[in-house]
Amino acid sequence: MATLQGDISQHLTDTSVWSDQDLANHGIPVFDVPFVSVGGGIGSFALVDTLRIAGVSTDQIRVVSDLERPSQTYEYLASNSQIRREHRLRSDSSSVIDCIWGWPGYALREAWGKKSPGVAMQVLLEPVAADYYTPRAGQVYESLNREAARISWNHMVTRGVVRHVRRRDRGDYFVLFTPPAGSASTKRMAFRTRFVHMAVGYPGVRFLDDLQQYRQQHNDYQRVVNAYEPHDHVYAEMRRRPTTVLVRGAGIVASRVLQRLIDDRDHHNAQTTIVHLFRNYPSGSQGDSATFRRPASKGWAYQGFNFPKAAWGGQMRDHLESLEGDARRDFIDAIGGTNTAPRKYWREQLERGEAQGFYLQGRGQVQSVTPTPDSRKIRTVVAGSNGLTTTEYDADFIIDATGLEANIEEHRVVSDLLRHVGAGKNVKGRLDVERDFQVRGVDNGEGRIYASGSMTLGGYYAGVDSFLGLQYAALRIHDNLAGAGFAARIGPGRSTSQWWKWARNVAI
Amino acid sequence: MTPTLFGRIQTRIALLATVGVVWTLLIGLVVPRPEGAETSAVYKALFTALLIVAVVGIAWELLYHALQQYRWEKDWPTIYGLLVAIPEGIVAWILLKNQIPWDVGPVPADTFLTMFISLWILVWAITNGPIQIMFLRWRYRGGRFLGGWG
Numbered sequence: 001m002a003t004l005q006g007d008i009s010q011h012l013t014d015t016s017v018w019s020d021q022d023l024a025n026h027g028i029p030v031f032d033v034p035f036v037s038v039g040g041g042i043g044s045f046a047l048v049d050t051l052r053i054a055g056v057s058t059d060q061i062r063v064v065s066d067l068e069r070p071s072q073t074y075e076y077l078a079s080n081s082q083i084r085r086e087h088r089l090r091s092d093s094s095s096v097i098d099c100i101w102g103w104p105g106y107a108l109r110e111a112w113g114k115k116s117p118g119v120a121m122q123v124l125l126e127p128v129a130a131d132y133y134t135p136r137a138g139q140v141y142e143s144l145n146r147e148a149a150r151i152s153w154n155h156m157v158t159r160g161v162v163r164h165v166r167r168r169d170r171g172d173y174f175v176l177f178t179p180p181a182g183s184a185s186t187k188r189m190a191f192r193t194r195f196v197h198m199a200v201g202y203p204g205v206r207f208l209d210d211l212q213q214y215r216q217q218h219n220d221y222q223r224v225v226n227a228y229e230p231h232d233h234v235y236a237e238m239r240r241r242p243t244t245v246l247v248r249g250a251g252i253v254a255s256r257v258l259q260r261l262i263d264d265r266d267h268h269n270a271q272t273t274i275v276h277l278f279r280n281y282p283s284g285s286q287g288d289s290a291t292f293r294r295p296a297s298k299g300w301a302y303q304g305f306n307f308p309k310a311a312w313g314g315q316m317r318d319h320l321e322s323l324e325g326d327a328r329r330d331f332i333d334a335i336g337g338t339n340t341a342p343r344k345y346w347r348e349q350l351e352r353g354e355a356q357g358f359y360l361q362g363r364g365q366v367q368s369v370t371p372t373p374d375s376r377k378i379r380t381v382v383a384g385s386n387g388l389t390t391t392e393y394d395a396d397f398i399i400d401a402t403g404l405e406a407n408i409e410e411h412r413v414v415s416d417l418l419r420h421v422g423a424g425k426n427v428k429g430r431l432d433v434e435r436d437f438q439v440r441g442v443d444n445g446e447g448r449i450y451a452s453g454s455m456t457l458g459g460y461y462a463g464v465d466s467f468l469g470l471q472y473a474a475l476r477i478h479d480n481l482a483g484a485g486f487a488a489r490i491g492p493g494r495s496t497s498q499w500w501k502w503a504r505n506v507a508i
Numbered sequence: 509m510t511p512t513l514f515g516r517i518q519t520r521i522a523l524l525a526t527v528g529v530v531w532t533l534l535i536g537l538v539v540p541r542p543e544g545a546e547t548s549a550v551y552k553a554l555f556t557a558l559l560i561v562a563v564v565g566i567a568w569e570l571l572y573h574a575l576q577q578y579r580w581e582k583d584w585p586t587i588y589g590l591l592v593a594i595p596e597g598i599v600a601w602i603l604l605k606n607q608i609p610w611d612v613g614p615v616p617a618d619t620f621l622t623m624f625i626s627l628w629i630l631v632w633a634i635t636n637g638p639i640q641i642m643f644l645r646w647r648y649r650g651g652r653f654l655g656g657w658g
Contacts, residue, residue, distance in 0.1 A: 103637030291577040310582030313648040314510030492642045499641045
């Protein structure tokens with residue numbers, strides 16, 4: 001068989017199960033380590049943090065990542081969507097990504113750090129007499145970096161981009177990756193490992209079909225932008241001259257973008273007219289039962305976080321764990337879907353905008369997005385929800401705030417898992433996992449693959465794409481690993497002693 | 509923590525049986541006493557109050573759980589955990605004064621209030637975070653120590 005020194009061949013790519021000899025024949029160096037996490041973002045961090053606290057040493061863990069630090073991708077996406085370090089995330093005080101115990105929460109720490117009892121009062125009164133407390137992004141990143149240093153994160157990171165996770169013929173797996181150019185003598189390298197953790201996040205930015213079509217057809221990537229890609233030039237232009245912007249989406253990102261637009265009007269004299277387009281327009285509460293009714297008004301569905309709080313650890317978590325198939329999908333859709341946080345500041349801005357005429361709402365299905373005849377603006381034609389009236393909106397800019405790409409097949413390694421390793425899709429088309437986040441259908445001898453994060457939405461836990469959800473998944477995976485003999489289960493004694501070390505920032 | 513019904517009951521019983529007992533023993537030394545009252549009589553009254561809060565509390569938790577169903581988030585805000593002390597305290601006091609479950613002799617209101625309020629705040633504070641230091645999975649299990657995990 002023809003071999004390439006240190007690289008994979010088409011033949012190897014097409015072979016689902018690999019042997020030690022296969023990799024030797026290709027000259028690909030193989031290293032043994034019992035646990036490998038693929039991704040290196042906050043999902044990897046949450047699990048590795050838990051395992052380190054459980055007593056697993058750094059030489060037992062490798063994280064294959066091309067990120068400089070775990071929060072890098074998160075920071076990038078948050079910053080693009082206008083949440084800069086000094087702004088607040090949509091996250092609960094007790095969803096503390098640097099502290100698996102969740103206490104003290106961000107609110108107490110901020111109150112203590114700033115000597116500000118007001119912050120503590122907010123978390124005491126939320127959500128009854130105050131908006132939910134949410135932490136500043138900068139506080140989250142800084143404390144995450146501190147914890148990463150405490151657990152020697154960098155010692156466990158292997159720089160590279162994972163290409164394949166494949167079964168090994170004698171049990172376990174190979175994780176094949178591409179190290180940075182020039183850093184290794186071969187083009188590819190591999191880990192031979194018993195446990196694999198997949199935490200690769202979103203494959204990319206999602207575009208509404210009509211906007212994607214417009215961008216490609218008219219090669220216009222400046223005026224039609226996605227809220228998750230860099231688009232500050234849009235705000236800069238809107239400060240320079242009076243413009244009209246059309247915003248699509250009714251979730252938390254749309255809320256934040258609208259805030260930015262109105263803040264610029266309020267503080268930088270921008271003369272922006274905002275057209276906000278809704279595809280679905282809830283105008284009264286959602287749900288037909290007094291015990292299952294989500295507040296909604298003027299197109300927005302309101303809840304504190306992306307799912308109701310009980311989805312993370314209360315009765316909704318229990319309920320979801322008991323559901324299968326379509327019932328599970330429908331329940332996740334009913335408690336999730338498009339929604340935003342009911343913040344007083346945002347409501348005040350929108351009410352003022354409506355009263356003064358600079359914030360207009362439209363609703364319906366978009367029929368076409370084209371340049372106006374003079375090419376100076378972009379025309380969106382919308383069919384009214386009753387199917388009778390059609391409205392045209394001409395705007396200088398369009399901001400798509402509808403979300404991130406969730407099609408897991410867009411991700412090369414996950415797609416490879418589906419094709420070659422036996423992973424399947426769940427009721428929402430994402431990676432099918434057990435209640436403890438073991439990927440179904442991929443066991444190999446004693447080897448197991450786990451997954452956490454957005455790619456597992458549709459499983460038995462709703463809030464997978466959140467700090468607390470990642471920590472929950474980490475704890476479930478840790479317990480499963482403990483059952484397999486990889487780590488000691490964290491019980492009350494170890495938990496307490498490790499918290500004490502965490503509180504004093506003692507390295508472990 | 510967003511409680512489940514069994515989580516509510518388990519947490520109440522577990523905390524009153526541990527923190528509650530220790531605190532009652534300690535606070536018994538300093539609460540205001542009726543003149544000439546024996547230490548044993550004071551403790552009898554205080555531990556009876558503790559028992560009432562634990563046992564009647566199960567009924568209260570059923571009510572809170574029912575009310576919780578009318579909240580979209582199926583949560584129980586932090587401040588509610590403090591406010592419900594008012595009706596619970598009143599009912600416990602009425603029962604104690606009416607010799608239910610038994611006669612504990614004369615109990616001044618300030619004796620009862622010192623114990624009840626201090627214990628309530630202590631348990632409330634512990635269940636709003638510090639309990640997670642020892643019981644890592646408790647918050648995900650809706651307040652349960654047993655069940656609801658795997």
